[in-house]
Amino acid sequence: MTEFSADQIEDFKEAFGLFDRVGDSQVAFNQVADIMRALGQNPTNKDVVKILGNPTADDMANKRLNFDAFLPMLKQVDALPKGTYDDYVEGLRVFDKEGNGTVMGAELRIVLSTLGEKMSEPEIDALMAGQEDENGSVHYEAFVKHIMSV
Numbered sequence: 001m002t003e004f005s006a007d008q009i010e011d012f013k014e015a016f017g018l019f020d021r022v023g024d025s026q027v028a029f030n031q032v033a034d035i036m037r038a039l040g041q042n043p044t045n046k047d048v049v050k051i052l053g054n055p056t057a058d059d060m061a062n063k064r065l066n067f068d069a070f071l072p073m074l075k076q077v078d079a080l081p082k083g084t085y086d087d088y089v090e091g092l093r094v095f096d097k098e099g100n101g102t103v104m105g106a107e108l109r110i111v112l113s114t115l116g117e118k119m120s121e122p123e124i125d126a127l128m129a130g131q132e133d134e135n136g137s138v139h140y141e142a143f144v145k146h147i148m149s150v
Contacts, residue, residue, distance in 0.1 A: 004075070012074065015039055016067050028066035029055055035070070036077050043077045044117050051076050085144055092140035102137035 004012070019027045019035050027035065033048040049055070051073045055063060095103040095111070105128060112119045112127070119127070131138050131146065 004071075009071065010071045011070065012039055013067050014043065015035070016070060023062075024064070026066045027065045028061065029065065032065070032070065032073065039074065041074070042082070043080065046117070047080060051053055053140055071087045084149060088144040088147070093142065096140065101139055101141060102133075103140050105132040105136045105138050113130060 006030075009086070015038055016027065016035060017025070019081075021027075029052055032052060033043060033045060036043050036048065043051075043087050052060075092103055092108075095107055109124050109128065112124050113121070127147070133139070133141050
């Protein structure tokens with residue numbers, strides 16, 4: 001498992017504190033995924049729920065945890081395998097019917113809204129902004145580079 005430096009831990013603690021809306025040095029369970037993403041991680045909601053011990057919807061809204069409980073969870077997420085550029089390009093290549101390095105934007109939108117961790121229309125619109133050419137095609141290698149740089 002990853003060991004963070006003292007400077008990193010201080011930065012994490014500061015960011016964690018920004019999510020404390022009550023002033024008790026704790027955050028709600030339903031904020032944990034957002035904090036992790038703010039700290040550069042990209043866990044799925046399923047991963048976060050599992051790390052939190054599969055809490056009920058009520059627990060997600062009402063239970064709180066402090067930084068000392070959060071840090072080991074962040075370490076677990078940091079240790080999860082991450083997709084590489086090549087993994088994502090290979091996954092999109094499946095939809096490249098003409099073998100020309102593009103996929104149809106409409107098809108990509110359907111995939112993003114129906115497979116895996118489903119995205120909402122506004123999330124998809126934000127992700128796809130400026131990615132489609134005049135024919136409605138997306139150059140997927142550039143798309144993956146764009147996503148990985150955000």
